Amino acid sequence: MYSLQLLTKLHSKENELLKKEYDNHGINIRHEALWFMKIAWNLALENSKVSSCTEQFFTLCAKFSSLCDMDENSLVRQKTCLLMAAAAALEIAREQPEFDDKKQAWQQALEHARSCKEVLKQLQETTKKDIGSTNDPSPVLLLLYEYEALAKLGHNKELEAVMNQALANPNTEIKTLDTLAALSMEPPAQHTGLSKRALHASIQKHLQHTDIDVNKCSKAIHSLVQLILGDNDVSVASNVQDAWSHKAIHSLVQLILGDNDVSVASNVQDAWSQYGIAIKLLESTHKQSYPQSCTTDPW
Structure with missing residues (x-):
C-alpha cells in the first residue's frame, strides 16, 4: 500500500514538472527532476521483489532523468532505467496466469526496449563511441529482451x-x-x-x-x-x-x-x-x- 502511495505521488510530481517545464520553457526544473529521479531509483531497488512496482518505479526514474540535462550521464541513467523496466515487464509476464495480462506485459517490455534503443542511439551520437565495441552488456541484454517480447507476441x-x-x-x-x-x-x-x-x-x-x-x-x-x-x-x-x-x-x-x-x-x-x-x-x-x-x- 505504501509503495502504491509513493507511486501516485511520484506520478503527480512528474506531471507537475512537465507542466512547469512547458510553462517556463524548461527553466530550472532540472535539479528537482534529478532529486526525484534518485528517489524513484531507490524505491525501484527497495521493491525489487515486486515486479509491478519495480517496473513502474524504473519507468518513472527514466522519465525524471529525461527532464535533466541531456548529457552523457543522463542518457546512461535513462538507458539503465529503461533496460531494468523491460526486464521487470518480462518478469511480470511470467507471473501472470492469464494470457491477456501476459500479452500486455510483453507489449510493455517491447515499448521499454524500443525506447532504450533510441536512448542508446543518442548516447552513441553524444559520446561518438561505438557502443558495441565497449564492455557494456546493455546492447546484448536489449537484443534479448526485445527478441523475447517479439517471440511471445x-x-x-x-x-x-x-x-x-x-x-x-x-x-x-x-x-x-x-x-x-x-x-x-x-x-x-x-x-x-x-x-x-x-x-x-x-x-x-x-x-x-x-x-x-x-x-x-x-x-x-x-x-x-x-x-x-x-x-x-x-x-x-x-x-x-x-x-x-x-x-x-x-x-x-x-x-x-x-x-x-x-x-x-x-x-x-x-x-x-x-x-x-x-x-x-x-x-x-x-x-x-x-x-x-x-x-x-x-x-
Missing part, C-alpha cells in the same frame, strides 16, 4: 530482423545465440526455423575454437537434431538426412573421429551420453565410421 517479421542482426554481428557470443535459440521455442513461441539458425551459428562458432567445449557443443547439436527430427511435416527418413546434412554436425564428427587422443574420445562419449539422440542418429547413418570407444550403447 508472434511478431514474426520483426523477430526475424532481430535474429538477422544478431547473426550478422561477428561479435555475437555463443551464449547469446543459445539463448536466442531457447527463446525461439519457449511457449507460447514456436519459431523452429529461427531456433535452428541460432543453433547452427552457435555450433559453427564452437568449431572455430581451437579448444572446443565438447559438452556445450554437444548440447547445441542435441538441440538442433531434436528440432530437425521434431518436424512433423516431413518423413523421419527425410529428417535424418536433414540432420546429417548440417555441415556443422558433420564437421564436428569428422573432427572427433580424426583425433586419436583417447581422453578426447572419452570426453565426447561422456558428453553425448547425456544427449543420446545425437549419437544414436549418427550411429544409425554412419555406424561403420565409429571407433570402438564410441559404439558402446550407454542407454
